[in-house]
Amino acid sequence: MTELVFKYPEALTQVNTHYCPGCTHGTIHRLVAEVIDELGIRDRTVGISPVGCAVLAYNYFETDFQQASHGRAPAVATGAKRARPDLIVFTYQGDGDLASIGMGEIIHAANRGEMITVVFVNNAIYGMTGGQMAPTTMPNQRTTTSPDGRDVALAGYPIRIAELISTLKTPAFVARGSMHSPLQVVRSKELLRRAFNYQVQGTCFSLVELLSTCPTNWGLPPDKACRWVETNMVPYYPLGIFKTPEGDDRAPMPR
Amino acid sequence: MAKKLMKGCEAIGEAAIKAGCKLFFGYPITPQNEIPEYLSHRLPQVGGMFVQAESEVSASNMIYGAAGTGERVFTSSSSPGISLMSEAISYLAGSQLPVVIVNIMRAGPGLGGILPGQADYFQATKGGGHGDYHCLVLAPWSVQEAADLVQDAFELADYYRNPVMILGDGLIGQMMEPVEFSDDRVPIKEIGPKDWATTGWKRDGRPRAIVNSLFLDADTLETHNKNLMAKYDEIKANEVRFYEDLPGEEFDLLVVAYGTVARVCSTAMENLRAQGLKIGLIRPITLYPFPYEAVSKAAKKAKAVLVFELSAGQMLEDIKLAVLGAKPIHFYGRTGGHLITPEEAAKEMKKVLQGQGGAQ
Numbered sequence: 189m190t191e192l193v194f195k196y197p198e199a200l201t202q203v204n205t206h207y208c209p210g211c212t213h214g215t216i217h218r219l220v221a222e223v224i225d226e227l228g229i230r231d232r233t234v235g236i237s238p239v240g241c242a243v244l245a246y247n248y249f250e251t252d253f254q255q256a257s258h259g260r261a262p263a264v265a266t267g268a269k270r271a272r273p274d275l276i277v278f279t280y281q282g283d284g285d286l287a288s289i290g291m292g293e294i295i296h297a298a299n300r301g302e303m304i305t306v307v308f309v310n311n312a313i314y315g316m317t318g319g320q321m322a323p324t325t326m327p328n329q330r331t332t333t334s335p336d337g338r339d340v341a342l343a344g345y346p347i348r349i350a351e352l353i354s355t356l357k358t359p360a361f362v363a364r365g366s367m368h369s370p371l372q373v374v375r376s377k378e379l380l381r382r383a384f385n386y387q388v389q390g391t392c393f394s395l396v397e398l399l400s401t402c403p404t405n406w407g408l409p410p411d412k413a414c415r416w417v418e419t420n421m422v423p424y425y426p427l428g429i430f431k432t433p434e435g436d437d438r439a440p441m442p443r
Numbered sequence: 444m445a446k447k448l449m450k451g452c453e454a455i456g457e458a459a460i461k462a463g464c465k466l467f468f469g470y471p472i473t474p475q476n477e478i479p480e481y482l483s484h485r486l487p488q489v490g491g492m493f494v495q496a497e498s499e500v501s502a503s504n505m506i507y508g509a510a511g512t513g514e515r516v517f518t519s520s521s522s523p524g525i526s527l528m529s530e531a532i533s534y535l536a537g538s539q540l541p542v543v544i545v546n547i548m549r550a551g552p553g554l555g556g557i558l559p560g561q562a563d564y565f566q567a568t569k570g571g572g573h574g575d576y577h578c579l580v581l582a583p584w585s586v587q588e589a590a591d592l593v594q595d596a597f598e599l600a601d602y603y604r605n606p607v608m609i610l611g612d613g614l615i616g617q618m619m620e621p622v623e624f625s626d627d628r629v630p631i632k633e634i635g636p637k638d639w640a641t642t643g644w645k646r647d648g649r650p651r652a653i654v655n656s657l658f659l660d661a662d663t664l665e666t667h668n669k670n671l672m673a674k675y676d677e678i679k680a681n682e683v684r685f686y687e688d689l690p691g692e693e694f695d696l697l698v699v700a701y702g703t704v705a706r707v708c709s710t711a712m713e714n715l716r717a718q719g720l721k722i723g724l725i726r727p728i729t730l731y732p733f734p735y736e737a738v739s740k741a742a743k744k745a746k747a748v749l750v751f752e753l754s755a756g757q758m759l760e761d762i763k764l765a766v767l768g769a770k771p772i773h774f775y776g777r778t779g780g781h782l783i784t785p786e787e788a789a790k791e792m793k794k795v796l797q798g799q800g801g802a803q
Contacts, residue, residue, distance in 0.1 A: 232643035236508070246653045252641035254511045254654040257534050260504035263496070267508025268641065270492050271466055271516065275643060293504070296497035 197221035199230045201250045210403040210410025212367035213241060213309065217248055219377045220280070220307060223384050224251070233276040234268055236261040238290075240282040241315040259290025262297035265304040276387055278305040283324040284314045287347050291323075294353070298393050301358040305383045306393075308349060311400040312421060319405030323347045326420055331405070346424060350397045354430035359392045362431040366399035368417035372427070379429070392433040399425055446621040451586045451611065452477035454622045455519070455545055456485060458593035461624050464515040464543070465491030468505035470498055470524060473557045474613045475547035478519040499524040503531030503544075510540040511654040513640030515597055519545035521613075522563050523554060525571070532606055533572030536671070537656030539639075541600035543593065544578070545609045547616035550753070550780040558780020559613030561702060564757035567610050568731040575668055577675050579607040579682065580730040582701045586620035592728075595631055599682065602632035603674060604639070610730060612753060614703040614782070678732055685734040688712075689723035689741055695796055696722045697745035697770075699738060699762055701730060704751050704783055711788035722792060730758070738765035747802070749773045749795050751783060759803065771802035 196202060199221035207213045224230050230251055237245040239258035246253035256264040261279035269277040286294050286308050297304065313331055314320040321331040321338055324346045328337035338346075350364040361383055365376030376398055383394035399421050401413035408416055449457070456478050459467070467486060469479045479495065486493045496502035502518050509516040520528060525546045535542055546567065550560035565571075567580045579599055583589035589611060596607040641652045658664035688709070689697075700708045705726035712722045725741050727734050738761075742748050748770050750759045756774050766772055775791040777783050794800045 231645045234512070234641045234643065243657060246655060250644070250651070252644045252652040254508060254641055255538070255657055256507070257504065257530055260500070260507075260531070263501040263504035264508035264511070266494065266501075267466075267468060267505035267510070267516070268512050269508075270468075270494060270505070271509035271512045271514040272642065275512065275641075292497055293501055296501065300494075 197225050199224040199233070199250050201248055203247060205248055206244060207241065208404040210401065210413060212400040215367055215373060216307065216309060216398055216400065217245070219373070219380055220278070221249065222377065223381045226381065227384055227388055229276045229384070229388060232274060233278070236265045236268070236277065236279040238279065238281040238285040240285045242280050242282060242309065243316070245280050259285050259288070260293055261285065261290065262293040262302070262304070262306065266297055266300070266302045269302060269304050273303070276384070278307060278384070280307045281309070282315065283308070283310045283312065283322045287323040287349050298353050298360055298395065299356050299358050301360065301393050303387055303390060304393060305387050306395040307380065308395055308397040309400045310349070310397055310425070311402040312346070313402050313405050315402050315405055319402070326424065348425060350395070350430045353395055359433040360431050361386045361392060361394040361433060363429040364397040364399070364425060364427050366417060366422060366427055367401065368399065368414040368422070386433065444624050444626050446623045448619055449586060449622045450477055450617065450619050451589055452547070452616045453481045454586050454590040455593050455609070456481040457624065458590040459517050459543065459597070460485065460489055460491070462515065462594045462597040464517055464597060465489065466509050466514055466516040467491070467518065468494045468496050468502045468509070468516070469518045469520065470496050470502050472499070472521045472524045474549060475519050475521050475545065475616050477616070478545065499527035500531070503528035506542045507531055507535055507538070507540060510535070510542045511641050513637035513642060515601070517543035517545065519547065521547050521549045522551050522560065525563060525566065529566070529572035532578065533574050533576060534656050535606045536576035536578065537574060538654050539604040540606070540654065541604050542606050543596045543600055543609065544606055545611070548610065548612050550778060556780045557613070559753060559782060560778070560780060561612050561704065561753035562755070562757065562778065563610065564730065564752070564754060567608050568733070576671060577731050579603070579605060579678060580610050581607065582610045582728060582730050583615055584702055584706045584726065586615070586618065587622050589615055590622050590624065594628065598630055598632040598634065601634045603678060605674065610702070612702050612704070682729055683732045683734045683737070684728035685737050686726040686728060687724065687737060687741060689744065690716065690721050692744055694721035694723050694744060695746050696792060697741050697748045698722060698724045698751065698792065699727070699748060699758070700724070700751040701727050701758060704753060707783050707785050708751050708788050710785040711792060714785065715789055715792055720796060727758070733761045735761070735765040738762060739767070742766045742770050745770060747771045747773060747795055749775065749792060751788060751791070752776045753782070754778060763803065773800055774803050
C-alpha cells in the first residue's frame with residue numbers, strides 16, 4: 189500500500205515561473221499555497237500582487253487575483269476585504285513595494301486592523317528594476333544605485349518593518365522568518381499558517397516578513413546567497429514573533 | 444417621494460445609496476467634506492461601510508480593490524485630491540473596473556483655493572493619469588441633476604466596466620436645493636452578471652478572475668488598447684448628453700457653458716431675450732463623450748459662439764474642435780474662485796453681439 193505524502197499544491201498553477209534560478213520567491217509561493225490548501229480556503233482566497241518581481245503572482249496562484257499599483261496592495265486588499273469580508277485576502281509584496289513607496293498604505297492598513305494577511309518578502313534590494321538600493325538594503329551593501337555600498341550617512345539605516353508594525357497598539361500578528369535554510373523554511377511556513385489562520389478566525393491583521401535572496405542582483409550563487417542572508421541579514425533582522433493578538437509579544441526564534 | 448431640501452454633497456451621498464452603493468472610501472478635502480461626513484453616519488444605517496483612508500492615493504486604491512470584487516463603490520474628492528487619485532484612475536480604466544468618482548472642483552493650480560472652479564476639465568476629460576484612457580464625465584447644473592446623474596453613473600460604470608466621474612464645481616457641492624428621489628426610477632442600463640469579479644474561484648465555475656492592467660507582450664497590450672478604444676467608440680455613439688435651448692434656425696449668438704455656469708448663462712440669456720436679442724444655449728451634460736455634433740450643428744445656425752468657463756479656457760478647445768473655424772468663437776472665463784454673475788455674463792454676450800471683443 190503506497191501513500192501519497194508529497195504533491196503539487198492545489199493553490200499553485202502548474203506553470204514555470206519567471207523567477208531567477210536560486211531565488212526564494214518560488215519556495216515562498218509554495219509555502220503560501222500549501223497553507224491555503226491546508227486551511228481549505230482556496231475557493232474564497234483573493235491574492236493581491238504588487239509591482240516588483242512578484243507582479244505576475246496571479247499567473248502562479250490558482251486563486252482569484254488583483255494586480256495593484258506600486259505599494260498600494262494593502263489599500264487594494266482593504267477595499268476587497270471590506271467589500272467582501274467572507275473572502276480571504278492576502279497581499280504578496282517585496283521590500284521596494286511595501287517598505288518604500290507603500291509605507292503609508294501598510295502602516296495604516298495595519299493600524300486600522302484590516303483583516304488581511306501580508307506576505308512581505310525582504311531581499312534587501314529592488315529585484316525587478318535591476319538591483320537598486322531598497323530601504324532594507326544593508327549598510328555598505330553594493331547596489332546599482334549605491335555602487336560604493338549603502339552609506340547610512342546619506343541613506344539612513346535599513347528599515348525593520350516587523351518591528352515598526354509591531355509598535356502599533358492595534359492587535360495584530362507580526363513575525364519575521366527567513367528562507368536561508370530548510371529548517372527556517374519549515375519555520376516560515378508555520379508563521380504563514382498562523383498568519384492566515386488569524387484571518388480565517390476573523391481575529392486580526394497579520395504580517396509575515398520573510399528574509400529572502402536575490403542571487404542575480406547580489407551577484408552570488410544561490411548557496412552563497414543563503415549564507416549571506418544568515419551572516420548579514422539575520423543579525424540585523426532578528427527572526428521571531430514580534431506581536432500576537434493574544435499579547436504574548438516578542439518571542440525570538442532560535443537561529 | 445416628497446421633495447427634500449438638501450445640500451449638493453449630501454444629495455450626492457444619498458443618491459449613491461439609492462443606487463445600491465454601500466461602500467465609500469475617501470479622504471477629507473474642502474469643498475466636498477459633507478459627502479464623507481454624511482456617509483459616515485448614513486452608510487452604517489443601511490448596512491454599508493464607510494472607511495476614511497489615510498490619503499486620496501489610498502482611497503482610490505481601496506475603491507479599486509472593492510470594485511474588483513464586483514460590489515458598487517465610490518469615492519469623492521476635490522481637485523488636488525483627484526490629482527493624487529489619477530494614477531489609480533488610470534489603473535481602474537486599464538483594469539476595466541466600474542467605479543464612480545465625484546470631483547467637486549475648486550480653483551487651482553497647486554493648492555489653489557477652496558472656492559469653486561472648473562479648471563479640471565482637461566484632467567477629467569482627456570485622461571489625467573497616464574496612458575490612453577477615458578472616464579465618462581457627467582456635469583450636473585443643479586442639486587437635483589447631481590442626484591440623478593449619480594444614480595445613472597453607477598449603471599454606466601457597471602455597463603461599460605469603466606470609471607465614471609461626476610464633475611461638479613464647488614457650488615454644486617455647497618448649495619442647497621430641493622431634491623426628489625423617485626421611488627420608481629427606471630434603470631438606464633441592464634447590467635449583466637459580473638463574472639470577471641474576484642469573488643473566489645471554484646474549479647467547476649467561471650474562469651479564474653484576474654483584475655489586471657499589466658500586459659507585457661506588445662501585441663497583447665495593443666489588443667487591450669484597441670478593445671478599450673472600441674468601448675470608448677461605443678460610449679461616444681450612445682452616451683452623449685446635452686441640453687439645448689435654441690431660438691429657431693437662425694440666431695445671433697450661441698452660448699456654451701456647463702455646470703452651474705450654464706445656469707448663470709441661462710438667466711442672463713433669458714433677460715437679454717426679453718429685450719429681443721436672439722441667443723441660444725448649449726450645455727454639455729456629458730463632457731466625455733463630448734457633444735461635438737450638437738455644438739457643430741448649433742454653431743452653424745448662429746453668427747458667433749461665446750464660451751463661458753470658470754477656467755482660463757479648457758472646454759473652449761473642444762468647442763474649437765466642434766466648430767472647426769466655421770464661426771468666430773469668443774471666450775469669457777474667471778479664475779481664482781470667482782463666479783460669473785448673470786450681469787457679467789449678459790455684458791459679455793452684448794459685447795459679442797455688438798461686434799466688440801476679439802475672437803479666439
